[in-house]
Amino acid sequence: MRQAAEVAERFADGRLEERIPVVGEDDMARLGTSFNEMAASIQQQIRQLEEFGALQRRFTSDVSHELRTPLTTVRMAADMLYESRAEMSVALGRSAELLVHELDRFESLLVDLLEISRLDAGVAELQGETVDVRTTVQRAVESVRAVAEDAGSCVELDLPPTEVLAEIDPRRIERIVRNLMANALDHGEGEPVRVSLAADSRAVTVLVRDHGVGLRPGEAELVFTRFWRADPSRNRRTGGTGLGLSISLEDARLHGGRLQAAGEPGGGASFRLTIPRGRDVEL
Missing domain, CATH: 3.30.565.10 (Histidine kinase-like ATPase, C-terminal domain)
Structure with missing residues (x-):
């Protein structure tokens, strides 16, 4: 019983590979078998969550980087339209303003997504002074x-x-x-x-x-x-x-x-x- 308690404590501390040695077929053996099955299931689920989290972080980072180039191209075109809005009709001029405004928001989102991906990856550094x-x-x-x-x-x-x-x-x-x-x-x-x-x-x-x-x-x-x-x-x-x-x-x-x-x-x-x-x- 003491050994089972020690194993359970180590498992709770994050040592997910810990298992209770099973000897015989008495009640303690059945308890050990049940604990080991539960521990294996928890370990598998945690690993799946970690893999999913890593995949999610990679997806966020990859998508954010891939969007930079087309966004830069769209931004150049939008800025040209914005600078020429005085020559447009009122409706088209307003559309150019809205386009630039929404691009500003999208760029902010992209910057934040890239920052989140750096924080998640643990590569963010302080520039202390x-x-x-x-x-x-x-x-x-x-x-x-x-x-x-x-x-x-x-x-x-x-x-x-x-x-x-x-x-x-x-x-x-x-x-x-x-x-x-x-x-x-x-x-x-x-x-x-x-x-x-x-x-x-x-x-x-x-x-x-x-x-x-x-x-x-x-x-x-x-x-x-x-x-x-x-x-x-x-x-x-x-x-x-x-x-x-x-x-x-x-x-x-x-x-x-x-x-x-x-x-x-x-x-x-x-x-x-x-x-x-x-x-x-x-x-």
Whole structure:
């Protein structure tokens, strides 16, 4: 019985090849045989899932790369039409504008798919440097300022008066804050969106808070699921791809940090990014 318990514990720890030695035909032998059959079935299913996951990741990567060349060709033609829209009829000019807009969205989706494939493959790398995080946050906020104005939302930015130095990948942190801002504007119902930065000796925290539709119970984890939408009927102001929060979560993990969501129905939502100030700091 002790040996069976030890085997079961090792199996639960991920050593899927573990089996209980079966001797004789008593109750313990039958128990061992049943356990081994169950373990073999679980091991096979896990391997099938791993193979499916690898195939899915390869498909995403291959399709994303294969679409780059035709998309570049279509983009060149669309840009030529867009530049000549003043010579077209109103209807054709509007069609050229819509074509360019949809190509922008498609290119964003393609970029996100390529980034997801790199993250899944484990080849994404941090380009770390010591910077003032205030500057990174400011750039992210300014990049969505026009969207905020279109949404009728006021952006409140709360930054410390002194430098907040941290060893980060500025591109990835800026992308996280930009994605969080875009999400807040999509669901903020035109209410103010607040972005605040704080730090102590070990970590830096960025909090993005909106006062919109909020989150229902259980949605705080679901929001980071790829392509998940709380309300599929809602129109996105930012033309998001449905991958922004998933990528943001992985970017936070690459830094050894975490990204958390909280909220309640009708009470808005908040997203908190916490990252260490240096590579040698563990949260």
